[in-house]
Amino acid sequence: MISVLNVRKYFKDVRAVDGVTLEFPKGTYTALLGPNGAGKTTLVEMIEGIQKPDSGEIRILGRGWARDERYLRRVLGIALQETNFIDKITVGETLDLFASFFGRGRDAAPRILDLIRLTEKRRSYVMNLSHGMRQRLSLGLALINDPELLILDEPTTGLDPNARREVWDILRDLRPRGTSLLLTTHYMEEAEALCDDIVIMDKGKVLARGTIGELAARYAAEAALVRRTRESRETSLDDIFVALTGRHLDE
Ligand SMILES: Nc1ncnc2c1ncn2[C@@H]1O[C@H](COP(=O)(O)OP(=O)(O)O)[C@@H](O)[C@H]1O
Ligand SMILES: [Mg+2]
Structure with a gap:
């Protein structure tokens, strides 16, 4: 689905993405997991064609x-890390507008509203939506063209646990359609709950990749050392991150 080959992007002396090579197979739900500043947004924005790599190559479906x-x-x-909506139109109008960009008709909005659980809010002005509803709307806009590949940058950052779970439920509903998902997050719970493929990033580099089970098995010994003082006996993605970097994901 996506192939990233030795991609680099520096901002002066900041190595935002520092030589990343990754292949993403079709139909996979992949999480790019890493703390703030890891380079997640820079990497996905290059995949999205919003930023240009300094060097390296990105192919999507061979293009x-x-x-x-x-x-x-x-x-x-x-869906970008932050979405600016037009505040003075309604939810339904916003979806109609985006549908028109893709040459889709008025039948697109009701279908998306149902999917993102906002049918009751279709006549509300966007400025009156809660943060969780705005995140669902931005997810809806990303889905309006029935994409084969969905890329979400921190879709649930700042949401309360209920609002977060609602976004997760919507993403789970998409799975049977064969949609591929690439999402960035610094919540290990999000990566675990949604994605079978986890890429751990820090300081512009990929540190580890695999399923949660593979990663836990590979780093069991190191993770056990850093987890000594805690209650849980299971290896978490945060334990693995600490074993790899000496820092926590949310530091
Ligand atoms: N436009 C920019 N100009 C300068 N530095 C940037 C720019 N964009 C990102 N960075 C820096 O690159 C690093 C990676 O940022 P980013 O990709 O946003 O990480 P993440 O999304 O994982 O938090 C950070 O140190 C950030 O400050
Ligand atoms: Mg980011």
Whole structure:
């Protein structure tokens, strides 16, 4: 689905993405897990064609941004880390507007509203939505073109546990459609709850990758050392992160 080959992006002396190579197979739910500043947004924005790598190559379904932007915009659904909506139109109008960008008709919005559980809010002004509802709306906008690949940057950051779970439920509903998902998060619970493929990133580099089971098995010994003082006996993704970096994910 996506192939990232030795991709680099520096901002002056900050190595935001420092030589990343990754393949993402079709139909997979992958989490890019790492603390603030790990380089997650820079990496996904390069995949989304919003930022350009300094070097390296990115292919999506075998195509590149330089030649196939129109095609790629059609198959991709993206939600940025922060979405600015038009506050003075309604939820339904916002969806109609985005549907029109993709040449979709008025039948798209009701379907999306149902999926993101906002049907009752379709006549509400966007400025009156809660944070959780806004996040669901931005997810809905990403889904309006029935994307093959959905890329979400921190979809639940700052949400309370209930609002977070609602977003997770929506993403789980998409699985049977065969949609591929790439999401960034610094919540290990989110990576565990949704994704079978976990990429641990820090300081612009990929430190480890695998299923939660594979990672736990591979780092069991190191993680046990850092977890000594805690109650749990199971290896968590945070334990693994501490074993790899000496820091916690939320530090
Ligand atoms: N436009 C930019 N100019 C300068 N530094 C940037 C820019 N974008 C990101 N960075 C820096 O690159 C690093 C990675 O940032 P980012 O990709 O946003 O990480 P994450 O999304 O994992 O929090 C950080 O140190 C950040 O400050
Ligand atoms: Mg970010």
